[in-house]
Amino acid sequence: MADVIAPSAPLAFAFASLTAAAPVRYDGHALVRVWIDDARELAALRGRVDEIWTEHPGRGFVDARVRPHQLAALRDAGVAFELRAADLQAGIDAERERLRGAATPTASTWFDDFRDYDAIMAQLEAMAAAAPHRVSVVDLGASLEGRPIRGLRISDAPPGAPAVLYSGTMHAREWLATMATMCVADRFATADDTDAVVTDLLSAIEIWVVPVINPDGYVISWTEDRYWRKNARDGYGVDLNRNWDYQWAVVGASDDPYAEDYHGPAPFSEPESSALRDFIVARPQLRAHIDFHSFSQLVLRPWGYDYALPPDEATLSMLGQQMSDAMWDATATDYASIHAAELYPAAGAVDDWGYGVQGLMAFTIELRGDDFVVPPSQIGPACDENVAAALQLAAWVRQRAPEPPPEGGTTGDAPPPDHGGSEDGGPVDPDGGSDGTGEPSDDPPGADATPGGAALPPGFGLGHAQGGGCRSAEPRAPAWLLLVPWWLRRRRRQGT
Numbered sequence: 487m488a489d490v491i492a493p494s495a496p497l498a499f500a501f502a503s504l505t506a507a508a509p510v511r512y513d514g515h516a517l518v519r520v521w522i523d524d525a526r527e528l529a530a531l532r533g534r535v536d537e538i539w540t541e542h543p544g545r546g547f548v549d550a551r552v553r554p555h556q557l558a559a560l561r562d563a564g565v566a567f568e569l570r571a572a573d574l575q576a577g578i579d580a581e582r583e584r585l586r587g588a589a590t591p592t593a594s595t596w597f598d599d600f601r602d603y604d605a606i607m608a609q610l611e612a613m614a615a616a617a618p619h620r621v622s623v624v625d626l627g628a629s630l631e632g633r634p635i636r637g638l639r640i641s642d643a644p645p646g647a648p649a650v651l652y653s654g655t656m657h658a659r660e661w662l663a664t665m666a667t668m669c670v671a672d673r674f675a676t677a678d679d680t681d682a683v684v685t686d687l688l689s690a691i692e693i694w695v696v697p698v699i700n701p702d703g704y705v706i707s708w709t710e711d712r713y714w715r716k717n718a719r720d721g722y723g724v725d726l727n728r729n730w731d732y733q734w735a736v737v738g739a740s741d742d743p744y745a746e747d748y749h750g751p752a753p754f755s756e757p758e759s760s761a762l763r764d765f766i767v768a769r770p771q772l773r774a775h776i777d778f779h780s781f782s783q784l785v786l787r788p789w790g791y792d793y794a795l796p797p798d799e800a801t802l803s804m805l806g807q808q809m810s811d812a813m814w815d816a817t818a819t820d821y822a823s824i825h826a827a828e829l830y831p832a833a834g835a836v837d838d839w840g841y842g843v844q845g846l847m848a849f850t851i852e853l854r855g856d857d858f859v860v861p862p863s864q865i866g867p868a869c870d871e872n873v874a875a876a877l878q879l880a881a882w883v884r885q886r887a888p889e890p891p892p893e894g895g896t897t898g899d900a901p902p903p904d905h906g907g908s909e910d911g912g913p914v915d916p917d918g919g920s921d922g923t924g925e926p927s928d929d930p931p932g933a934d935a936t937p938g939g940a941a942l943p944p945g946f947g948l949g950h951a952q953g954g955g956c957r958s959a960e961p962r963a964p965a966w967l968l969l970v971p972w973w974l975r976r977r978r979r980q981g982t
């Protein structure tokens with residue numbers, strides 16, 4: 487969602503790059519981590535760096551990219567920081583070299599490294615071709631530069647069954663999120679009859695996956711500017727995750743076209759955000775949504791524009807915590823479940839619109855990592871934990887879906903269809919809920935058939951499926967070792 491704000495000078499640099507043949511270079515640009523105590527310190531840091539990378543900067547550690555002279559100025563000013571990377575261009579060069587020399591991926595190696603737009607579109611087609619009874623390609627429309635925005639429907643249920651949407655790459659440089667979204671698709675699309683969990687989910691609900699919402703930006707990130715975030719609008723780009731029409735532009739977004747969080751001239755001014763909106767509106771069966779981003783290791787729930795609690799806070803917080811727990815179970819990685827606005831309110835994001843206008847249980851997950859350029863060894867564990875979260879949310883939708891038609895048997899006790907969001911699925915009053923005057927949730931925790939929501943078998947998300955190539959092959963660490971990162975993050979959160 488919210489990495490932040492670059493001043494116009496570096497953006498002019500980026501703009502020049504888009505019209506030139508040579509890719510933008512980041513020679514000598516460093517990545518620094520700074521402890522921030524309050525808004526004043528954050529504002530001061532913004533003035534000293536090229537770009538803040540932490541998606542939701544607030545009290546705590548904030549990562550930022552600095553130019554060489556800015557690094558020297560930080561030192562001169564006595565700002566305490568940790569140098570995380572001394573030369574970002576070195577990482578970009580290594581990644582480019584590795585990808586250039588990579589062999590054409592096969593089915594078994596597809597998730598071994600990052601894949602470009604064409605490879606992802608081809609993989610969607612391949613998944614559909616491999617399981618035509620279950621998987622089909624859907625066209626959402628075209629980007630500004632005419633590239634198709636495509637996704638998959640994966641289901642054995644009749645059209646219109648309760649549905650979950652997983653999407654990624656609204657921000658171009660977040661390649662790990664692209665791969666995690668593809669892993670979610672892979673897990674559902676390649677499950678066979680021995681995978682009882684996924685088979686049961688697909689019998690009753692629809693899975694929709696749109697891995698690249700911002701194709702033009704993604705291509706720019708692969709070819710011209712590795713750290714490009716926005717779409718391709720007029721060389722400067724619009725931040726697609728500030729362009730949604732719910733409390734649009736009220737906070738945490740810029741009206742400067744050269745800012746990294748430029749919200750655009752109007753809500754839904756961009757074809758990419760409009761295409762996803764139209765897709766969602768045309769599918770009233772959708773109940774829940776995860777939009778994948780990187781990085782910060784967070785499970786974010788509405789609201790993002792304000793500190794007020796949403797009317798469905800109980801359900802949203804229960805689901806967020808369940809996903810966080812599932813991710814911990816998968817890889818012992820701590821994703822904090824919080825409100826999107828908790829650290830830094832920002833308006834116009836897809837999750838506020840999805841919940842506030844469509845009544846979806848809408849989440850943003852910020853993946854692992856501390857750079858947008860990460861080694862491919864991160865893909866496996868990122869997939870393990872995010873597939874676990876995706877299955878957890880799907881299980882909640884499944885639990886509330888009607889039972890599939892019996893195959894010669896009798897129907898079980900089917901719970902009635904239940905939207906799960908605001909009472910009528912319509913717009914949520916943005917002022918309701920924070921003070922107890924909003925619509926009461928129709929789904930308090932504990933109202934589900936299973937106490938605490940959709941409980942899943944142990945080991946869920948860790949290699950049940952056959953044939954999927956996206957999961958980590960790394961053995962699990964001994965139990966005591968799994969507690970170390972948790973303990974470290976706890977200490978960090980406590981500021982010790």
Ligand SMILES: [Zn+2]
Nearest residue numbers: 487657779780
């Ligand atoms: Zn993002």
